[in-house]
Amino acid sequence: MNPYIPEIGKPVPRVDASAKATGAEKYAVDHYSDNLVWAGVRRAGVAHGRIRRVDTGAALQLPGVITVLLGRDVPGTNRQGIVHKDQPVLADEKVRHCGDAVALVVAEDRATLKKALSLIRVEIDPLPGVFTVDDALRPNAPLVHEEHPQGNVLLKATIKAGDSQAALEGCDILVEATFHVPIISHAFIETENGVAWKEEDGKVVLVVSTQAPFRDKWEISHALGLPLDRLRIIGPYLGGAFGGKDGATVQCLLVLAALHAGGRRVKMWWDREESFIAGYKRHAVRLHYRLGARSDGTLQALHCRLYYDTGAYAHLGGEVMALGMEHAGGPYRIPHTLIEGWCIYTNNPIAGAMRGFGVAQVSFAFEGMMDLLAGKLGIDPLELRLKNALRRGDRNTSGVTMTQSTGVLDCLSAVQKHPLWQERKTWKKAAGPFRKRGVGIAAVFNAMGYGRGLPDSALAKVELTTEGRIRVYSGVSDMGQGNATAFVQIAGQILCQEHIAIELVQPDTERTLPSGSAAASRTTYTYGNALIKACEELRRRLIGRTALILLSDTLDDLELLPGRVKNLLSGREIPLTALAAMMTPEDRVCISQFIMPVVRDKLDTGKEFVIGFPHLLFSYAAHLVCIEVDELTGAIDVKAYLAATEAGRILNPQAFEQQVQGAIAQGIGYALSEEVLMQEGHIVNPDFATYIIPGSLDIPEMVSLAVETYEPTGPYGMKGVGEVGMNGPLPAIAGALADACGIHMTSSPLTAERVLAALYTSPPP
Amino acid sequence: MGVSPFKGEVRRGMGLYDGLYYFGSIMTLYFTLNGKKTALDVAPDRRAVDVLREDCGLTGTKEGCGAGECGACTILVDGESRLSCLMLAAQLAGRKIMTIEGISNEDHLHPLQDAFIQHGAVQCGFCTPGMILSAAALLNRNPQPTRADIRTELSGNLCRCTGYQKIVDAVEATARREEGKS
Numbered sequence: 001m002n003p004y005i006p007e008i009g010k011p012v013p014r015v016d017a018s019a020k021a022t023g024a025e026k027y028a029v030d031h032y033s034d035n036l037v038w039a040g041v042r043r044a045g046v047a048h049g050r051i052r053r054v055d056t057g058a059a060l061q062l063p064g065v066i067t068v069l070l071g072r073d074v075p076g077t078n079r080q081g082i083v084h085k086d087q088p089v090l091a092d093e094k095v096r097h098c099g100d101a102v103a104l105v106v107a108e109d110r111a112t113l114k115k116a117l118s119l120i121r122v123e124i125d126p127l128p129g130v131f132t133v134d135d136a137l138r139p140n141a142p143l144v145h146e147e148h149p150q151g152n153v154l155l156k157a158t159i160k161a162g163d164s165q166a167a168l169e170g171c172d173i174l175v176e177a178t179f180h181v182p183i184i185s186h187a188f189i190e191t192e193n194g195v196a197w198k199e200e201d202g203k204v205v206l207v208v209s210t211q212a213p214f215r216d217k218w219e220i221s222h223a224l225g226l227p228l229d230r231l232r233i234i235g236p237y238l239g240g241a242f243g244g245k246d247g248a249t250v251q252c253l254l255v256l257a258a259l260h261a262g263g264r265r266v267k268m269w270w271d272r273e274e275s276f277i278a279g280y281k282r283h284a285v286r287l288h289y290r291l292g293a294r295s296d297g298t299l300q301a302l303h304c305r306l307y308y309d310t311g312a313y314a315h316l317g318g319e320v321m322a323l324g325m326e327h328a329g330g331p332y333r334i335p336h337t338l339i340e341g342w343c344i345y346t347n348n349p350i351a352g353a354m355r356g357f358g359v360a361q362v363s364f365a366f367e368g369m370m371d372l373l374a375g376k377l378g379i380d381p382l383e384l385r386l387k388n389a390l391r392r393g394d395r396n397t398s399g400v401t402m403t404q405s406t407g408v409l410d411c412l413s414a415v416q417k418h419p420l421w422q423e424r425k426t427w428k429k430a431a432g433p434f435r436k437r438g439v440g441i442a443a444v445f446n447a448m449g450y451g452r453g454l455p456d457s458a459l460a461k462v463e464l465t466t467e468g469r470i471r472v473y474s475g476v477s478d479m480g481q482g483n484a485t486a487f488v489q490i491a492g493q494i495l496c497q498e499h500i501a502i503e504l505v506q507p508d509t510e511r512t513l514p515s516g517s518a519a520a521s522r523t524t525y526t527y528g529n530a531l532i533k534a535c536e537e538l539r540r541r542l543i544g545r546t547a548l549i550l551l552s553d554t555l556d557d558l559e560l561l562p563g564r565v566k567n568l569l570s571g572r573e574i575p576l577t578a579l580a581a582m583m584t585p586e587d588r589v590c591i592s593q594f595i596m597p598v599v600r601d602k603l604d605t606g607k608e609f610v611i612g613f614p615h616l617l618f619s620y621a622a623h624l625v626c627i628e629v630d631e632l633t634g635a636i637d638v639k640a641y642l643a644a645t646e647a648g649r650i651l652n653p654q655a656f657e658q659q660v661q662g663a664i665a666q667g668i669g670y671a672l673s674e675e676v677l678m679q680e681g682h683i684v685n686p687d688f689a690t691y692i693i694p695g696s697l698d699i700p701e702m703v704s705l706a707v708e709t710y711e712p713t714g715p716y717g718m719k720g721v722g723e724v725g726m727n728g729p730l731p732a733i734a735g736a737l738a739d740a741c742g743i744h745m746t747s748s749p750l751t752a753e754r755v756l757a758a759l760y761t762s763p764p765p
Numbered sequence: 766m767g768v769s770p771f772k773g774e775v776r777r778g779m780g781l782y783d784g785l786y787y788f789g790s791i792m793t794l795y796f797t798l799n800g801k802k803t804a805l806d807v808a809p810d811r812r813a814v815d816v817l818r819e820d821c822g823l824t825g826t827k828e829g830c831g832a833g834e835c836g837a838c839t840i841l842v843d844g845e846s847r848l849s850c851l852m853l854a855a856q857l858a859g860r861k862i863m864t865i866e867g868i869s870n871e872d873h874l875h876p877l878q879d880a881f882i883q884h885g886a887v888q889c890g891f892c893t894p895g896m897i898l899s900a901a902a903l904l905n906r907n908p909q910p911t912r913a914d915i916r917t918e919l920s921g922n923l924c925r926c927t928g929y930q931k932i933v934d935a936v937e938a939t940a941r942r943e944e945g946k947s
Contacts, residue, residue: 020890023825023865239891480889665928
């Protein structure tokens with residue numbers, strides 16, 4: 001490819017695409033070395049119980065076993081967790097879900113490791129478990145964490161605006177429904193893994209598939225009692241994550257193993273089944289909704305009660321629920337709201353972050369309510385949404401004034417104008433025998449950033465190297481979303497260098513600077529804003545230093561050009577290599593920090609949330625789906641998909657579309673097939689043969705419309721687009737099913753089996 | 766795959782396996798790997814994906830499920846796409862094996878690789894090598910596939926990032942480009 005300047009707004013191909021397409025890119029999992037040893041974990045296999053005895057004798061006697069470690073061998077607190085530290089690295093007294101780690105084995109090779117794990121005798125006295133939120137909330141229910149003062153309630157919170165109860169009673173029309181969404185799995189293709197080793201000076205280096213290398217360092221330090229300066233975390237490109245690698249997976253286990261491996265490299269790589277059993281999940285939620293409106297469709301009042309099954313440990317459960325509650329009223333104006341949430345410990349797998357963090361769940365409910373209301377009022381569902389959609393200046397259902405770009409109305413208008421909507425009636429009539437067609441829509445939104453209470457900060461670092469190249473040090477992981485490319489575009493835009501002259505360093509706690517997690521649709525916004533400042537400073541410096549060399553008495557005539565700085569008046573120029581040679585190392589490096597702005601409204605509710613409430617910035621989308629239902633089997637076939645997305649300005653149209661299309665595909669899986677099936681805390685379907693994620697035949701051709709607004713606080717006017725697309729498919733498909741067959745399904749996924757049962761039990765429309 | 770013409774030799778006795786002495790068999794495998802004649806001493810019951818990644822250093826072959834469900838470990842065996850997580854090392858014997866590292870040379874990317882890059886078909890990239898090799902097998906057999914053909918052929922390769930559309934675009938564009946050449 002010929003050299004080009006990667007600039008803002010261009011469909012610049014990913015900087016990492018070539019290495020990935022040739023197999024050259026080294027993911028964490030591709031790190032091997034001579035003298036490598038393997039570490040693995042013996043899991044509890046029991047959902048709730050007390051550990052009576054763990055007999056490691058036979059395993060230790062197996063030739064090739066280096067060490068077997070238990071909870072008592074963990075130095076430090078032996079507790080992990082992002083907000084609440086309640087998750088042991090290795091279980092000490094109790095196990096609280098089947099995936100709890102009971103013993104850690106380090107062995108010479110994989111075969112020995114497997115054998116050793118099977119030789120460990122684990123004796124656990126089972127305790128009665130709690131596997132649903134109802135079980136967990138019963139009086140005298142078994143306690144997942146006996147020491148937790150609120151019993152099995154990790155967090156109970158309320159968001160309130162106006163007087164919902166009184167307003168609901170005064171409404172012309174009231175709709176009520178209860179929705180259920182299941183546990184689902186991220187199903188990234190690269191499962192959790194890493195490599196760690198102890199260096200001669202005692203420092204432990206960890207190369208790991210992670211979304212949060214800097215937070216990992218603090219977590220490991222806390223759990224294992226290691227000083228921060230004895231840890232170095234390197235976070236290469238990830239083979240997918242979607243929230244599931246935001247938090248400790250292999251990190252503490254591997255560092256602990258490395259402390260016992262005598263300087264040899266230790267590799268841990270969960271297989272698919274272990275990833276299902278021990279990895280994080282999306283929360284199952286039960287959602288009770290009451291929505292009241294005037295007879296003309298103007299929304300008046302909302303009351304919801306949300307029950308999040310957070311599994312065995314706190315992890316990000318409270319924060320996921322907070323974001324779900326913040327979005328529970330949809331992107332609409334509703335003057336009176338009461339949103340109550342319960343985040344409940346159970347003996348199920350640990351629930352945490354996943355794309356659309358708590359929001360994908362509530363989207364099903366609030367959009368389902370809009371469809372129910374539209375049906376009851378006999379109003380066109382799109383008109384109902386247009387009538388109530390938030391505009392800039394409105395107050396959202398958390399009581400926050402929408403001061404920033406708010407484009408949901410524009411998204412809905414774009415869908416309304418599209419032929420798929422305009423010609424839907426003709427299309428629906430053409431369904432064949434035993435087929436029904438339906439068109440559904442959804443209006444969704446997703447907050448960006450950490451929210452109030454936790455600085456959403458990034459520290460960008462950019463360097464002119466001695467080779468005259470630009471090197472960007474990214475402190476925030478690229479798990480596949482493409483932020484690395486956006487960073488190169490920002491550097492290219494400001495520093496006017498060709499793509500081959502710009503290097504990017506992926507996160508490394510010794511080379512890059514803390515920039516938060518790759519999460520919350522925040523990476524390009526926050527790091528990008530910091531990088532703009534750093535690049536502008538570097539540009540000023542390069543021009544300023546050139547002035548000294550070229551004896552220019554003004555900077556106005558100097559311009560930074562590819563590979564050189566030129567005095568446009570005199571025509572004299574200096575190559576960047578020469579300039580770099582004359583600058584001191586510290587003069588060649590610029591560092592800048594950016595902190596995301598936060599909400600200024602004084603709110604009376606939501607005070608239970610320690611961090612992460614409320615949010616200032618949201619991206620919006622309106623989705624449309626055309627489905628065909630097979631009346632004989634209940635199977636839903638997605639025929640066409642349209643997404644109109646507003647995420648500020650677009651820095652890279654190709655990367656924007658990638659995020660939209662990928663999110664739709666995951667959303668279709670969430671809508672139609674994905675469900676982690678549980679039986680008394682055991683996962684019944686821990687593999688891709690029984691847990692079905694969409695394949696190439698399951699996803700239709702998708703149309704992505706970019707509805708651009710300008711977000712003044714964003715880098716070049718952008719907002720994050722990574723998550724919002726995840727929230728639309730489930731409600732849109734449920735709406736299309738209602739449109740096709742007259743059945744309003746409130747439990748997902750909408751499998752053929754469930755749809756068929758509903759078709760047979762519902763009266764003909 | 767049919768019956769393999771046996772081209773290996775088996776040595777009985779004590780061997781060195783993964784740094785461990787053990788009693789069993791070590792096999793010298795003779796096969797063509799990415800165009801080069803290769804001889805490799807391995808235990809024949811190891812999985813092909815492990816031999817390729819660990820012994821040959823060809824980490825472009827990924828593993829996503831270990832059970833033949835995701836396609837990340839796809840390699841070409843005599844030009845046909847096969848899952849290396851379901852193959853034993855012994856099944857490599859006598860075959861022409863192509864991994865992602867072998868389909869391009871230093872000067873030129875394979876047209877599919879080029880198209881994947883240009884069309885935005887690579888996101889996290891972990892499925893990409895398998896996806897490209899499955900697509901290559903398809904184009905070998907059917908140089909002018911429809912979009913439906915492409916979707917069918919790639920249905921054994923899971924991708925969690927892209928929603929497949931840009932992957933189909935890339936394969937289609939490659940087929941059109943090759944058609945233009947001939």
